[in-house]
Amino acid sequence: MPSSTPRDLLIHARWVVPIEPRGAVLEDHSIVVQAGRIEAILPREQASAIPARQVLERPAHAVLPGFVNAHAHAAMTLLRGAAAGRPLEPWLRQVVWPLESRLVDADFVRDGTEQAIAEMLLGGTTCFADMYFFPEVVAQLASDLGMRAAVAVPVLDVPTVWAATIDEYLDKGLRLADEYRGHPLVHTFFALHSPALSTDATLARVRTLADQLDAPVMIHLLESADDAARERSRHGIDPVDRLERAGLVNNLLVAVHCVHLDEAGIGRFADVGASVVHCPTSNLKLASGIAPVAAMRAAGLNVALGSDGSASNDRLDMLSEARLAALLAAGATGDAAAVGAAEALEMATLGGARAMGLDAGIGSLVPGKWADLCCVDLGKVSVQPVIDVLESLLHSASRADVSDVWVAGRQLVEDATLLRIDTASLRARTNRWQSRVLAARNSLPGN
Numbered sequence: 001m002p003s004s005t006p007r008d009l010l011i012h013a014r015w016v017v018p019i020e021p022r023g024a025v026l027e028d029h030s031i032v033v034q035a036g037r038i039e040a041i042l043p044r045e046q047a048s049a050i051p052a053r054q055v056l057e058r059p060a061h062a063v064l065p066g067f068v069n070a071h072a073h074a075a076m077t078l079l080r081g082a083a084a085g086r087p088l089e090p091w092l093r094q095v096v097w098p099l100e101s102r103l104v105d106a107d108f109v110r111d112g113t114e115q116a117i118a119e120m121l122l123g124g125t126t127c128f129a130d131m132y133f134f135p136e137v138v139a140q141l142a143s144d145l146g147m148r149a150a151v152a153v154p155v156l157d158v159p160t161v162w163a164a165t166i167d168e169y170l171d172k173g174l175r176l177a178d179e180y181r182g183h184p185l186v187h188t189f190f191a192l193h194s195p196a197l198s199t200d201a202t203l204a205r206v207r208t209l210a211d212q213l214d215a216p217v218m219i220h221l222l223e224s225a226d227d228a229a230r231e232r233s234r235h236g237i238d239p240v241d242r243l244e245r246a247g248l249v250n251n252l253l254v255a256v257h258c259v260h261l262d263e264a265g266i267g268r269f270a271d272v273g274a275s276v277v278h279c280p281t282s283n284l285k286l287a288s289g290i291a292p293v294a295a296m297r298a299a300g301l302n303v304a305l306g307s308d309g310s311a312s313n314d315r316l317d318m319l320s321e322a323r324l325a326a327l328l329a330a331g332a333t334g335d336a337a338a339v340g341a342a343e344a345l346e347m348a349t350l351g352g353a354r355a356m357g358l359d360a361g362i363g364s365l366v367p368g369k370w371a372d373l374c375c376v377d378l379g380k381v382s383v384q385p386v387i388d389v390l391e392s393l394l395h396s397a398s399r400a401d402v403s404d405v406w407v408a409g410r411q412l413v414e415d416a417t418l419l420r421i422d423t424a425s426l427r428a429r430t431n432r433w434q435s436r437v438l439a440a441r442n443s444l445p446g447n
Contacts, residue, residue, distance in 0.1 A: 008409060018366065065362065067120075071277040106137050109134040116316055125318050155190060157199050194223075195231055203243070222259060224286075258278075275304055277303075306352075373404075
């Protein structure tokens with residue numbers, strides 16, 4: 001590395017947590033960023049000789065990869081708190097779907113997604129996988145705000161405000177995929193809502209297109225205890241068997257929730273290199289249960305973490321999801337080490353990147369990868385003393401301790417302040433939606 005050439009950014013940190021190798025913590029190290037990518041991670045003494053256009057001192061901080069929220073319905077921030085106290089099916093059918101039919105349009109998606117991006121960035125999330133309507137709005141907004149996003153091509157066998165037929169869903173979605181092919185920040189994938197809302201013909205079409213485009217296929221799977229029984233009643237076959245019959249059980253599959261995935265299903269997914277996205281807070285709030293994450297990881301299955309939508313979680317907070325995942329695994333298995341701090345942080349970063357096929361560029365701090373970085377202040381009273389950095393990050397720190405965030409080397413949060421989002425304008429828009437959501441909810445039967 002020629003020391004006479006100024007680099008774009010040099011961050012001197014108390015600790016660097018690269019995620020790869022698992023459990024590594026580099027003390028008094030520095031990150032060199034050039035052209036949006038990590039050029040080197042060096043001991044501070046060595047890095048200090050490198051000239052840089054911007055030099056940042058973070059003397060009590062840990063720098064780690066930005067979190068990857070591997071399953072979100074970002075625009076549903078506008079439905080935060082609107083459907084509490086119901087399990088999954090009544091939650092969907094009595095409140096969420098009726099509200100969406102009254103409210104969702106391109107403006108709803110734009111304002112709700114901007115609110116979500118603001119919240120996620122402040123919590124250290126630098127990439128999210130979004131599954132919602134008007135994906136073209138989400139893609140454009142993420143690009144404009146400098147946020148990394150994997151945006152779903154939604155595919156349902158029911159008409160919605162965005163598309164009326166399977167042909168329309170796929171035609172619109174494929175145009176979106178073409179438009180963003182090769183984009184530095186925005187990626188696309190296919191999203192089937194669930195086996196229940198997908199015909200066999202649709203499953204087969206999506207499998208063919210996903211194979212052609214080498215694109216992940218996300219689907220809600222075995223979220224509630226009744227899902228398998230309902231599928232067997234409708235189709236005479238278990239939902240995992242049905243996906244396998246369609247050719248979708250492969251390394252492109254991203255199965256969300258899997259609260260009730262059995263040992264055989266775990267083994268089948270692990271064998272083909274599929275991924276599972278664990279959404280612990282949402283699963284608990286909807287009383288869906290606790291996913292067998294320890295068994296999944298023991299089988300070698302890639303497990304990522306997701307927030308789900310704010311209507312079933314209320315927070316888009318990946319650090320709290322990681323902490324809850326570790327605690328639930330310990331409580332469910334009786335093994336306090338079932339999912340340790342290193343494993344939980346890996347699930348929240350590299351696990352999500354792997355699930356979405358983005359791990360060659362993000363998810364860990366490795367020279368050559370994009371500089372998607374999250375800086376957490378461990379010097380606060382609520383975190384001290386720092387005996388074990390990974391334990392402190394997971395169990396003592398919170399999203400309020402995130403000080404700085406970069407995506408592709410561009411700083412989007414500085415001193416816990418958003419740099420590219422007008423929060424006053426955003427607040428005014430969300431306030432207007434608050435009134436509309438309240439009026440719509442109050443008009444529903446039983447409210």
